[in-house]
Amino acid sequence: MSGPRTGSPNPDLVVEHVVPLPAFTGTEPCHNRPTEFFHDTYRQDQPEVRAALWECRHCPLAPVCLVWALANPALAREGIWGATTPRQRKALRTQVTARVGAARVDDTYRAAYATAVTKLQGQ
Numbered sequence: 001m002s003g004p005r006t007g008s009p010n011p012d013l014v015v016e017h018v019v020p021l022p023a024f025t026g027t028e029p030c031h032n033r034p035t036e037f038f039h040d041t042y043r044q045d046q047p048e049v050r051a052a053l054w055e056c057r058h059c060p061l062a063p064v065c066l067v068w069a070l071a072n073p074a075l076a077r078e079g080i081w082g083a084t085t086p087r088q089r090k091a092l093r094t095q096v097t098a099r100v101g102a103a104r105v106d107d108t109y110r111a112a113y114a115t116a117v118t119k120l121q122g123q
């Protein structure tokens with residue numbers, strides 16, 4: 001993968017976003033070095049995976065980015081987003097669905113996204 005992250009590793013994939021892609025500033029580490037955020041496996045004993053997770057944890061967009069990635073599984077099937085691996089996001093989605101019920105999942109993500117954006121704008 002090269003160029004800025006678009007949220008869609010597959011440009012032929014047309015999926016409506018449950019919440020919009022975060023408003024990247026272009027300074028995020030994943031924008032400048034996108035290949036570092038995609039790996040064949042996401043084992044956390046791999047230094048390059050740990051490094052990408054560390055970069056995300058220190059990125060101001062992380063809370064917004066995480067909600068986007070959770071809310072749009074088809075778009076964030078691969079890659080490290082919002083300081084999570086694909087496996088971690090799958091586990092988080094399962095937890096959210098169990099907590100709020102499948103019918104309320106998208107609304108829950110929309111509310112969490114709005115909260116995260118508001119906090120980000122207040123920083």
Ligand code: SF4
Nearest residue numbers: 030056059062065082
């Ligand atoms: S949290 Fe990670 S994936 Fe999201 S914008 Fe920041 S560096 Fe990129």
